[in-house]
Every structure is written in C-alpha cells, then in structure tokens.
Amino acid sequence: MTTFWDIIYLLTETPLFFVAIGGLTWGILGGALPGISASITMALVLPFTYTMDPAQAIALLACVYIGAEYGGSIPAILIRTPGTNSSAATVIDGYEMNRQGRAGEALGISLMSGVVGSLFGLAMLILLTEPLSWLALAFTPPSYFGLGILGLSVIASMSGGSLIKGLAAATVGLMIATVGTDPISGVTRFTFDIPDLLGGIEPVLVMVGLFALTELMSQSGSSTVLQLNETIRIKLPSWSMMNKLKRSQTIGCILGLFEGLTPGGGGSIAAFMSYNEAKRWSKTPQLFGKGSEEGVAAPEAANNTVASTALIPLLSFGIPSSNSTAVLLGGLLMHGLIPGPRLFEQSAQVIDSIYVGSFIAIIAQIGVGMIILPACIWLVNRPRAYRAGFIFALILSGIFTLNNSLFDLGIALALGLVGYLMRIAGFPVLPMILGVVLGHMVESSYRRSLVLSGGDHMIFLQDPIAVCLLSIALIFVVFSLSREFRDARKTKIEEAHS
C-alpha cells in the first residue's frame, strides 16, 4: 500500500515530477498532430525509456497516454481533424463551437472534462487494480496459459470486421515470437546464424514498425495542408458551466470505466457511446450537433477515463485492451516487469510512480494544456515535409538506442513495409502485436504445464483459474463471432435494399 511518505519520496528524491510533465507535454504535442495516434506517440518515446529507471519509464509512458488523449481534441476542435481516433466524437460539437467563434470555450471544456475523466479513471485504477492482481498469485502454468489465451481472444473483437484476417495477423505475430531461443530446450529457432536474432525480435521493434513507420509511409506524398488559427487561447469553463456539464461528464466517466475494462473497448467506442447517451439524457438534446457544450464534455470525459482504466486489466493480468496499452505492456516487458501481483510486491515503486505520475500529469494538464496550445498550433502548422523528416530521424535514432544495432533498424523498416502491405490488404495490426507480446507466455506456460502433467492435457481442465479464464476467452470469441455474423448479415440486407 502506498503511504504518504512513499509519495513524498517519489516527488523529492526522484525526477518523477519532471518525467510526468515531460511525458504529458510530449503526449499533448503528439496527440495534437493528426495521424499520430496515442499509441504512435507512445511508441515513438518507447526506445528512449530503455535507458531509464523502470519506474520512471513506465510513468512516462502512462503520462504520454494521458497527454495524447487530451491533445487529440485540439485539431478536432480547431480544424475538424481528430488528432487521435478517440477524439473523433469531439469533432461534432467541438468544431461547431469553433465555427460559432467559441473555439477557446470548446478547448476549455475539453480540457476540464478530460481532467474530470482522468481523475475518476485514476481513482478506479488505484481502487481496482491491486485487489484484482492478487487473484494472479494463485496462478500456475496452466493458469498462465489460460491468461495468454484470454489475451489472444480479444483478437476476435479487434479484427476490424474480418476475423480471418485478424486471426492470420495474430498467427504471424505468434510466428515472430518464436524467433530466438526456445524457452524450454534452449535450441535456437529461425535465427539463421545471426547473433542479433538469438534474443528474438523485441516487441518494441514490431510496434514502432507497424504503428509509426506504417503511418509515415501512409502519409508520404499527402497533399493535405492544415492551418490552425494561431491567435486562439483556451477559456476555462466557469463553475456554473461545470455544474451544467456534470451529467454528461458522469456519463462519460461511467462508460469510460466500462470500456477501459473491456478488451477491445477503447477510447473511440467510449467517446461515441458517451456522446449518444449524453444526448439521450440531456435537457437540450436539440443542441447536439449544433455546438453543444455537453457534446464536447461527454466524449472527452470518456476517452480520458479510458486512458487510466485501460491500465486496470493491463497491470492486473497483463491484458492489453488497446493499441496504447499494448505499447505500455511492451514497455513493462522491455524492463523485465511482469504484470500481476508480483509487480505490486516486487516493483511497488513502478506502481506508485504510475499513480503519482498520472496524478501529477492530470493536474498539470490544466496549466500545461494552456501553455502548450501555441506550441501545438505551431507544430501542426509546420510543413509536412519537414515534419516527416524529423519524425523519421527520431524513430530510427530511437530504435538504434535499444541495442546499438543497425540490424534492429533493418527489422523495424521491414516491419514498416509489412504493416503498410497489411493496411492495403485490410489486415488489422493489433492482433499481430498481441501475438508477438503474448506468444512467449502462451508457448512456455503450455509446455511447462504438459511437463508437469506428463503430457496430459487434462491439466488445463483441472486448474480452476485456467478453466475460468479459458471459459471467458470462449465467451469473448463466441460473442465476437456472433457480432461479426450479425454485422455481415446486416450489411448484406442493406446491400440488397440499395
């Protein structure tokens, strides 16, 4: 349990305060750049964290996530272009307010609703994560296998409408995870006598390649020119306005909590659901779509809540429920930190740093958000050609930092090409990343279980936790499959009608 003195220690004896502010600032800047999602913003900073203290590194990534969720609303309101996917719902009324000359007010509502959502999410994170993680203390190899399968089962809901493609991407991810040294016998697999491959392909390379490089390649040659008005300043909402917004913010917080806990949920779904529900429960639903303050508050509260609550399944069980939490999981694994109760026991400072760092970032968001707005506008207004050059150089420099290896750069570039081809062919990339991240755990726990049972597969049905996790995984898959078939049938009917 974190004590007051732990917090004082973190604030006075470690650079956590500066790490949190730095992460928040980077997150807001990255989130404000259209096309650079929260996960890409996190992936860009991931290699930098390699040389950092693990507690500071993970806190930095969590703060980047918080900042990016707010940053995404800036271009959404100012130029009708969501900086991140989860700020897409903010466009509807945020941009309308901008058109009415109320851009400063919309940015202020977005900022404060984000702070409310983030604080609620952080409270839930602190209250729920540790009790849930204790469950994992009773975990045996079959339980870990069940956990890995549960993690992989979310692929069904992250396949973007094509389960076959999602499964294929995950399988390729698992194949990548087999590169390196076999976890049981120690023989080398798919290393082709290349020493750099003995340790396997690091998940961070896959993430940077599939997220960041693929996005840069996609934007190459784009003629889109964005221009923000440089004179706009944030106008914070008054108490009476905050009072008026409390219903929509509450809706955002509750749905954000629900979606953060649900694998495959994510900020985008939470934001759109909150927008709909806020409209349904509003006293002035007719104003939605015409510059409603509630229409900005609800999605922003929701997506900022998700930025904290999505960490609950991640820290408790190691299940990443979104792209951003997958990057965070990559960060944890990179520093040898395994999510679960042992993380709370053996690396309590990491957990404390996440909590305290997030709190600092959320509170500082108000000041930093106001100060950094001109910088965001300046950055978005830079010519895309120079921006691409700087980001590309940053990515490649960061990757080299990992192992001082040019081979890693080659791997990341190759994965960038793979990611681009996957995008062309309509394959989702997140299942592939899940495969890479969870592959080792699934294989090693499966084989250890069989070693324990002398090859008897019944061991997976004799362990109550494994049975429970595998059953939940089965429910997820069946639920996702039924949804996919329902959607396919609906599309068919719509096509027949048209």
Place this chain on the structure above:
Amino acid sequence: MNKDLISGVVLLAVSGTYYAWSSQIADSTLSDEVGATGLPHVLSIILAILGVLLIARAILLRRARTVTAAGTDDDQDAHLPRAIGFLLLGAVYVFVLPFIGYVAGTALLIGAVALYEGAPRNWVVLAAAVGGAVFYWAIFVKLLGVHQPVGSLFQGMF
C-alpha cells in the same frame, strides 16, 4: 485478382516457408514432449488453413457480386510505390550510417525526406537538416549518452 485472393496466396506461401524452416530446427536432449518445433508446426498449419479460407471467401464473394470486395484501402494501394520510396530512404540511411556517422547520416535523412515530400529546394532544407541532426545528436549522444555511430570516414576526428 482481388486483394483477399492475393493475401490468401501470400499466407499459404508464408505458411509453407515457415514450415520448411521449422523442420530444420535442431533436436535437443533437453526437449519436452512438444519440442521446439511443436508450436511452429501448429502455427504454419493454422496459417495455411486461414489462407485457404481467405482464398475460398474471395472466390465465393467474387461469384456473388461483380464489384470488388469492400474493406480494402485503394488510396493506400495507389501510394505503394511512393511509400516504398520513403522506406528506401531509411534503408539507405541504415546502409551509410557506419561510413558517414550519425550527424551526417541524420542530416542527409532529414534533408532527403523533406525533398522527397516536396519541400522546395532552398537553404531552408539544408538548415533544417543540419539543425535537426545537431539537435538529435545533442539529445541522444550528449544527453542520453547513447553511442551512435561516429562513421568510419570520421574515425579519429571525435
């Protein structure tokens, strides 16, 4: 040929290649019942099945309607050569880095990408490239203490 059909064929090819490679994995006396080749073999079979399913779906959809299957990104498709060109600039960077070192290599990369992305050919590109390279050198080498390549051409100068 539609993209799902091509994707299915590629999956089959990847599956076959992976299976062939996995068959070359050495045996170990420490190996368990599943062995080092167990998972790779299963994965290659799963990928092959998914490839066949994708091909079958592509053929059935083709028969069902004449229009191209939805869900693919034609805009991305049209930009493929350009995107590959962008990536090649990175590949050249990786190739020349050991020779010309981090600062010169990064300056070249920023400048080349800026020009490739349509920046006008003037002194601004040069200034941005050199300024950016020095900025990153200060962060990575001086601040973070990362040993970036000095470059064989400049060995002994730093």
